[in-house]
Amino acid sequence: MIDFKKKIAQEINDPSFGLTDEEIAGLIEIPGDTSHGDFAFPCFRLAKVLRKAPPLIAKDVAERISGSSLFQKVEPVNAYVNMFMNKELVAADVVNAVLTQGRDYGRSDIGKGRTVIVEYSSPNIAKPFHIGHIRSTVIGNAIYKLYDEMGYNVVRINHLGDYGTQFGKMIVAYRLWGDPDELAKDPIKTLLGYYTRFHREAEKDPSLDDKAREAFAKLEAGDEEEVALWQKFRELSLKEFSRVYEMLGITFDSYAGESFYSDKMPAVIEELKEKGLLQESRGAQIVDLESMGISTPAVIQKSDGSSLYATRDIAAAIYRKKTYDFYKCIYVVASQQNLHFQQWKAVLQLMGYDWQKDCVHVPFGLVSLPEGTMSTRNGRVVFLEDVLNTAVEKTRDIIAEKNTEGIDVDQVAKQVGIGAVIFQELSNNRIKDYVFDWDNVTNFDGETGPYVQYTHARACSVLRKASRGDLEKLKDVQDLDFRYITSESGYQLIKDLYRVPEVIMDAGEKYEPSILTRHLVDIAQSFNKFYHDEHILVDDEKEKLAKLALVSASRTVIANCLGLLGIQAPERM
């Protein structure tokens, strides 16, 4: 596809500017208001070299480039050169690119030869996979897909919370009140019940906490009985988690969680000692971070010798660097853990690991439900699986009211219901807290997943109505004549499609899938406007083919983008 900014830059550039074409291209803007053109070039930067007022420069540039076949119209407005593109040229270029590249439209190879780790989801075993986990899971999955789309070799890691003192508590609770039958029936809810009970009873009987510490120490030491119980909790939990992953269509390359690093921690502690970084503080081993501008020290080892979450993260980073030699290691973890990640990076830096700069914490805000927030300790939780199932049910009711001819209602309800939850999750700027909104999530008319999926199905339906012969002819993209796409909305749609590769890159580089989600809503809105403004299956053959080509390209791009967000694109709904 033509890189229009580059092409325009070549037209605009002049030796007297003293700038490269790339620099000029970097200055070119896409005006928010289309009445200012498709592209605009601000002339402020040139004023000094040319010793001329920017509006005069704009006038000169406009005059010089207005003859180019790239443009329909060029207008100097104050310090800007506003450029209106030759619509047919843009349309032909974009639609041809999409139709020939298909699924590959939007892909690039800027990441070729580089490995990126995306760590996401990472729930804690023996604890519910609750609605709060959706964020890391779904945002992380989209980031993985965006990096894959940019040609990186991506490794997906689920850093399971499968280790730590809480397992001491769980073991003690299970020994006191555990019922194997109950456990087998509904593992996590049962384990959660024990855990909640443990906290209630430990308030009255503090000796329980001592027992829990002891049990964890035994687990760390590899005591057979403790390890067996822990393993049982882990297996049962993973089985439940995989049900949710399957519903969401998410897979991982590695489930190396916290426990995986248990045998790699002594070496880390040794290394910290050797590098003179460890200090004793009230019996615990800490790294003071005052010199790094962080007033809270990192606790590396507790007074009873047990290891900590932070220590495991240090071991994990070192292991990953050695194993994968990553270009970037991305951690998709809640902003509540900002301090933890600051401390952890600071420790790695003090250890002399320059590559810590390639470790990126991608934080996100809280999700809450209208009925209030949740806490694992008092057992008030909303399971993610229940939320997904409810979304599927609600969607099934909505679909059932429509014409369901030729529709596999069960399958579509799943694709749309789950897609709706994912889409809502990825619509907001990730750092913002948000309230899960049942009214909006499955709304077919809002800026929602179902709306975008419906638009895709609508495009599919138009293509189904076209004759086979017409569809055959679309393959010969050279013959299409885009003069027939005359509406503003049609041209807006083309421009939206054109921007997709750039939007994918932007979303990936900013670790912000919502950039793509919002652009996808724009595409859907433009498509629907175009569909409303223009007759597509008209009698005139050339006109019909040009319009069908645009419908087909839109369908492909919407499906591609939904895929990048981890959402399916049913052909009928």
Ligand code: ARG
């Ligand atoms: N298991 C943790 C939790 O649920 C998240 C782990 C985040 N990843 C990490 N490398 N610390 O809060």
